[in-house]
Amino acid sequence: MTQALVLAAIDPRIGGVLVLGDRGTGKSTAIRALAALLPSIRVVADCLYNCDPDCPAADCPHCRPPGAAPRLRAQTVPVPTIDLPLGATEDRVVGALDLERALADGAKRFEPGLLARAHRGFLYIDEVNLLEDHLVDLLLDVAASGENLVEREGLSIRHPSRFVLVGSGNPEEGDLRPQLLDRFGLAVEVTTPTVLAQRIEVLRRREAFDTDPDAFLQHWSGPELVLRERIVAARARLAAVQTPEPVLESVARLCLSLGTDGLRGELSLLRAARALACFQDDPVVDEHHLRAVAIPALRHRMRRNPLDEGSATPRVERALAELYDA
Template identity: 65%
Template sequence: MKQPFPFSAIVGQEAMKQAMILTAVDPAIGGVLVFGDRGTGKSTAVRALAALLPEIEAVEGCPVNSARPADVPDWAQGTTDRIIRKPTPVVDLPLGVTEDRVVGALDIERALTRGEKAFEPGLLARANRGYLYIDEVNLLEDHIVDLLLDVAQSGENVVEREGLSIRHPARFVLVGSGNPEEGELRPQLLDRFGLSVEVTSPRDIETRVEVIRRRDAYETNYGAFIETWRPQDMALRDRILAARAALPALHTPNTVLHDCAALCIAIGSDGLRGELTLLRAARAIAAFEGDESVGRIHLKSVAPMALSHRLRRDPLDEAGSTARVIRAVTEVLP
């Protein structure tokens, strides 16, 4: 099976790559929203990062990727007590997908052939412990958005239909991408994304040529290209794993909590999700960089991606959301 394009070989798009790395260090950050031009490597980056991460341990045959036999849902059929290793799941949620396909439904074939009521798991089951990727997320139908909001809040998928009552874990990193010119994202779903970044097509010839060169090498000389970039990907994997291990012991001074609150007040962020996400992202980047304590420098580096999508609209301010956050950071955190 052909491996995805190496994460380390992606040219530019540093903000997008950094945001995805932070969610790999701490999935509790809440996912990444990537808005920008088509063909800028959004889906490539998701698959590349998942392939870079260590394989997960899961019960063989479990449709929700349970880590232990004791965690396998009662309705799951065909599982064993054997633990296998498998790649971190990456599941695409396409536009126009039906509700049954997302949450799961009655297994019609078994119902007709055997007269049994059995559950056929959906995309949320497959995405558990992995990534759920939604392209053109701003065009997603409202009822599917509502489903995702419920699951993102609880970490559990609940299905009550056709005489079935099913529950299963559904914890995943949500990655959405889209073009803002094609429609806005509902505020309720927008707020559920921990980080938000904007990507653009490179404007200089040298960068575009390098993108073409690397993609062409991947397609025409696949084996050599993968081997060339394997050391960089493995080094990045080691840094992510080290950051995960260091995260619980990281020191967070009270001054950092004060800075989080002051910055969110300055930009007019509603609720407290902004502060919590900003703090988690700052802790993740501090751990990734090998620091023992979270500081103001870490808050400054992640503030635009953690807060730019949480701003209230100001029709009198023509600056973009990212520029407004940077301006607030300069004023509040000198």
């Protein structure tokens, strides 16, 4: 889980992370802690859409107001990490007419929603498998286009909304729709620890945090800073990492042998392998990197086989063995 979150932070094009597993295993805690590891970003000051001052959205009402010069004063802010509650209304998610302003002076003013706030950041959905279908449809449209189009109440607003989708849930409570499942670049399983030493360490750390939160955070600030610096350095190396032709062939052969639908599997696998190579400061992607990310990149993209194991993980492992160990 930690590796998948780090890789998504290095290269958001991977497509996000889905974390499924037992209740009480720290899924939400780990995902929300990701925000502290991300470097800050530059945005246009006071822009509700987090526009990049070097490349603001062409139709942003704040950065490019009609009949006025662009206002591009920049500021540095933490990477947006927005929670999408299960009970959120459609207006809260996509945005709607500002009723207070409309009633006060009759002006039609758009009030941006969560999709605007999540632009250039992370959108987190806890219990994602319980998300209502109409919100799933909205997310699919925006994830595919990178834009949020609002046509309602006499308003016609379009604004950029590119975010890393992160979800968590317990598979016992229901399955995800295949269309939404396919939008996650990486999918991992988290199980309750069965090693006594690990469970004791969890108790020890939780007790330390409850006793003195400030001291606990100070103790772990050093390792967090080191990890943040590694993420920043890995991002800088992305453009330079080399992907040999045999690696591309291995990626295609692996997905072909598993019968994955579409080509998102190849893209997610390749991007995750490149991000891992950068994180490990390796100049070239090789078999080691592919093996390390193949299961989270492909396990959720295969059709279910009722005659095979319930989990797709053994099928990916067998395909890797046939590809590299034959």
